[in-house]
Amino acid sequence: MVTGAGKTRFALACVEALRAVEPGLRVLIVVPTLALVDQWLTVMETDRLAVSGDVAVHRGGAFPTGDATFHVATVNAARTATRKLTASGRWMLVADECHRYASPSNRAAIDADWSASLGLSATASREYDQWFEEFVEPSIGPIFYEYSYADAAADGILAPFHLTNYSIPLTPSEEDRYTRLTQRVALLSTDEAANSEALKRALLARARLAQEARARIPAAVAIMSGHRGERSLVFHEKIGAAEEIARRLGKEGHRVVVYHSRMNPAQSLKSLLLFRTGQADVLVSCRALDEGIDVPDATFGLVCASSASTRQRIQRLGRLLRPSPGKESAEVATIFATQTERDRLVNEEAQLEGLAEASWFEVQFS
Template identity: 30%
Template sequence: MTRLSFEEGTVRLTDPPADLDLAWVERDPRTKTARAPGHRYADLRDALDAAGVEYEDGVLDAPALDLTTSYELRDYQQAALDAWRENGDRGVLELPTGSGKTVVAIAAIAALDTPTLVVVPTIDLLDQWRRELEAEFDCDLGQFGGGVQEFGPLTVSTYDSAYLRADEVGDRFGLVVFDEVHHLGGEGYRDIARLLAAPARMGLTATFERPDGAHEVVADLVGPLVYDVSVDDLAGEHLAAYDIKRVTVSLTDEEREEYEAAQGTFTDYLASSNLQLRSGSDYQKLVMRSGNDPRAREALLAKQRARDVMMHADAKVDELEAILDRHREDRVIVFTASTDLVYRLSERFLIPAITHETGASERRTILRRFRDGTYSRVVAANVLDEGVDVPDANVGVVLSGSGSEREFTQRLGRVLRPKGTTADEDTPPEDVAATGGATARADVTPTQDDLPATRAGRAVLYEVVTEETAEERVAARRR
């Protein structure tokens, strides 16, 4: 009889059927065995069952845990869970930030009642997930990451730790949940999914598609996108209604002269070297050239100077001052792409700053004080875009950022949670969906006097863009 076993990320078939013809099964005629990647375990079982082959399955060590949950899913959350289950307990769910992705995953864990590994990108999310699992389930918890390496029937791990431990624990989990699953598209992280035997796989994200196309790899390792719902679908009922407001500012004469000179140096080099920057890989070619081509290096430095001028424009700081004055009674998060600008704004407006240089303890203190109202505004450089439990805010200001749609969606999601309400008892406080409000309305171009304050129940996200610079194209790409 055919027997399945598991070792270091590989499913081994002893005495495999002769007519088993699968591209991902590698046969060894000398030992009368065959091998398949760990992530093909469920597919392998399906193929053997379809062929009527009797086999002994010795792969998983995943006993039932007697898990139950008290959560009552909203209609869209139930639809997401149903779509995932109908796809054989595999696939990716794309739901906006703040819509309750954690709740759907907890419902799936309870429904399958099997040992589960939850993989997250940051220590903040690791702590958040651990708190939620401890609150919901009476079960031993394990943790890989944050200085702890302990296995449990329910285990939370960072992507980095899961990468190091996947071949050791690959046969212990019946379900794996990848939070912020788009990270799995990275070359190294893909091995986490390849080495695990877990037949049930759930990916959670607010933005599934990656510009590099790596979401196709994720679909092969976790399952396809089986359910998606947009911000606009939920705004006004489950998320706060919102406005997106673009404000354009101008460079000073001095800034314009500096910008044009630096940008000219960059574009002149591209023209003389017949280079066209159509993608990130094209830009990497220029970076590689700069290692031994002084003109290429000069062009890159000039491009950086031009970028700094347009992102740090004095008019942006003046506009932020007007916005902060307009929203004195609101909770405001200011987003930038520059650590230097964060510290400049922090000093100018006496706003707590969060960057990659901010220690974990200090960051938690700032966010706790933001949550309890001690602070009404914070300024951050990228680190609050995802993977951090950010308290409710109702005004966001994007002073600078990349052309990434994912980054923009994450920043918008930071201001779509309840306004003037408390979290529902059946919803995790850091992943709660908002209630009430009117229909969403985006892409409103206001006059400077349009917005004395946010209207009740609505959120607002400002984009401050320097006109007649490359930032206009960047802002268009992310929208």
């Protein structure tokens, strides 16, 4: 189901319906991040599904004891907690962001004899491998319902949105290196005897060069000058770049905070609280905000750099498209530097035809 469609509340409604006919059923909710643990607990309290004291939380470390009906666990904790918890009794699994549990290290988190199971994802299929079909579906069942951007737009679930794509130049040095890497990729791709690892390294090196293009940071600052005071999310792939963008935006007078995985929990929570309470207008982040976090009142998003992952793109769009009181529309802007990136954006525009229009510009530096 597309991001913003209400997967959490849908899952809790399923839990409530099942427990009405089987009162002894216990529930394990597995999530990929600590932030999502807090989000589930908040929704459960708001919807009054569980009474106080009937929820055990597994964040890692000590193993909670007792006979709680509901257990919310990070995937890291669930790798060892799942088997211990489900050794007796009847259990339902809710696997949030279930595409994350196909990797070899995470499979143990959902491997048990479930009486009922439900997987939630905006992007269930995995790119480049069949792990989802091979390992997730046997544990929780096949995809039985899909709800797309078109469905959500027709039902008024998502805010209307516009795409704006900004072209930036590579420096002559970057252009030369990018051309040489592209030639190497082409050579390795056509050579039947080519080492697949060598091809992977060449592709990663080319992607990294594009992500680190020198013009991305000043372009981000220039674009944000037209959105001063607007509730905005800014994404970059690199933590150092995210911090530099936040520093420059601060110097330009933006009320800005940064959020990434290297911050301690107190710092990251403070950044989110400052943004959610309106004490900051701009939140600059890396992948830490890609999945699950609700910031519905943001109306502008700027993707300064991204991977080739369709899943990441959908997740980042979803951060901006959640509805909010007074929110009439949202804008998602993307900076691109190469033909490969342009091709992906052109394909996205075609896929979203009838749902969103796209505008194309070149960044003008003063």
